[in-house]
Amino acid sequence: MVTPEDFGSHETAWCPGCGNFQLLEGVKNGLAAAGIAPREVLFVSGIGQAAKAPHYLDVNVFDGLHGRALPAATGAKLADPRLEVIVESGDGCCYGEGGNHFLAAIRRNIGITMIVHDNQIYGLTKGQASPTSAEGLVTKAQPGGVTSERFDPLSIAIAMHANFVARSFSGMPDHLARVVAEAVRHPGFALVDVLQPCVSFNRINTFAWYKKRVYELGGDHDPSDREAAAARAREWGDRIPVGVFFRGDRAPFEQRVPVLRDGPLVGREHDTAALARIMDGFR
Numbered sequence: 001m002v003t004p005e006d007f008g009s010h011e012t013a014w015c016p017g018c019g020n021f022q023l024l025e026g027v028k029n030g031l032a033a034a035g036i037a038p039r040e041v042l043f044v045s046g047i048g049q050a051a052k053a054p055h056y057l058d059v060n061v062f063d064g065l066h067g068r069a070l071p072a073a074t075g076a077k078l079a080d081p082r083l084e085v086i087v088e089s090g091d092g093c094c095y096g097e098g099g100n101h102f103l104a105a106i107r108r109n110i111g112i113t114m115i116v117h118d119n120q121i122y123g124l125t126k127g128q129a130s131p132t133s134a135e136g137l138v139t140k141a142q143p144g145g146v147t148s149e150r151f152d153p154l155s156i157a158i159a160m161h162a163n164f165v166a167r168s169f170s171g172m173p174d175h176l177a178r179v180v181a182e183a184v185r186h187p188g189f190a191l192v193d194v195l196q197p198c199v200s201f202n203r204i205n206t207f208a209w210y211k212k213r214v215y216e217l218g219g220d221h222d223p224s225d226r227e228a229a230a231a232r233a234r235e236w237g238d239r240i241p242v243g244v245f246f247r248g249d250r251a252p253f254e255q256r257v258p259v260l261r262d263g264p265l266v267g268r269e270h271d272t273a274a275l276a277r278i279m280d281g282f283r
C-alpha cells in the first residue's frame with residue numbers, strides 16, 4: 001500500500017503561511033490515494049516558487065526551464081508511457097511563457113497531469129503580475145494596475161476539449177487530494193488549477209478572500225456536459241466553483257503515435273550506424 005509518508009518530508013524554502021504547503025500535502029495524499037508509488041512517477045517543473053514543490057518529494061524529478069516544463073514532460077511520456085508524468089509549476093510558468101505548450105498539450109491530449117499553483121502573481125521574482133492576475137491589480141511593477149484581461153485557464157481548456165479540467169483550493173486539502181487522485185487516474189491531458197494564496201506578494205487573493213467565495217460543484221453539475229462546464233468556468237467573482245468541471249474521453253496521444261505501437265521507446269535496441277547515416281544527411 002502506498003502512503004503519503006512514502007513521498008518523504010523535507011525542509012522547504014517557502015514563506016511561512018504560503019498556500020504551497022497544503023498543496024504539497026494534497027499532492028502526496030492524492031498520489032497515495034491513487035496507489036501511485038514514488039518510483040512510478042516523474043515530476044517535471046519549470047522555475048518559480050511552485051516549481052520547487054517536486055524538490056520536496058522523494059520522486060523522479062526533471063527541472064525544466066521557466067515555461068518549458070511541458071515539452072520535457074512530453075518527451076519523457078513518449079519515451080516511456082508507463083511513467084506517471086506530472087507537471088507541477090506556477091501560473092506564470094504554465095500560462096505565461098508556457099502558454100503555447102499548454103495549448104499544444106491539450107490539442108495532443110498527451111497523458112500528463114498538470115498541477116498549477118495559481119497564486120495570480122509571480123512569487124519567486126517578488127510580486128509582478130502574472131497572466132491570471134486580476135485586471136487593475138497594483139504591483140510594484142504595475143503601479144498603475146494591470147491593464148490586461150485575466151487569463152482564464154479553465155475556460156480555455158474546456159473550449160479546447162481538454163480531457164480533464166478541475167480546480168481546487170489549498171484551503172481545502174481533502175478536496176485537493178481527491179481531485180489530484182482523480183486527475184492522475186484519468187487518461188489523457190488533465191489540468192488541475194489550484195487556487196494558492198501567496199501571503200507575501202498577493203494581499204488581495206488571501207485565504208480569507210477565497211474562503212468567502214469558493215464553493216464545491218455539487219451533484220447537479222454533470223462533468224460530461226461541456227457547455228455546462230464552460231458556464232461554470234466563467235463564474236469568477238463573488239462565487240468561485242471548485243471541483244471537476246469536465247471529463248472527456250478522447251484517446252491519449254501516446255496511444256495514437258505509430259512509433260509506440262511496439263511498446264515504449266526506452267529499452268529498445270537502437271541502430272547507432274543508421275542514426276549516424278541520418279545525421280550525415282544533414283551535413
Ligand SMILES: Cc1ncc(C[n+]2csc(CCOP(=O)(O)OP(=O)(O)O)c2C)c(N)n1
Nearest residue numbers: 047048049050066090091092093122123124
Ligand atoms: C526563461 C525565463 N524567463 C523568466 C524567468 C524569470 N522568472 C523566474 S520565476 C518567474 C515567475 C514565477 O512565477 P510563477 O511561475 O507564477 O511561480 P511562483 O513563483 O509564483 O510560484 C520568472 C518570470 C526565468 N527564470 N527564465
Ligand code: SF4
Nearest residue numbers: 015018049123198199
Ligand atoms: S513568495 Fe508567495 S508563493 Fe513564494 S513562498 Fe512566499 S508566499 Fe509562497
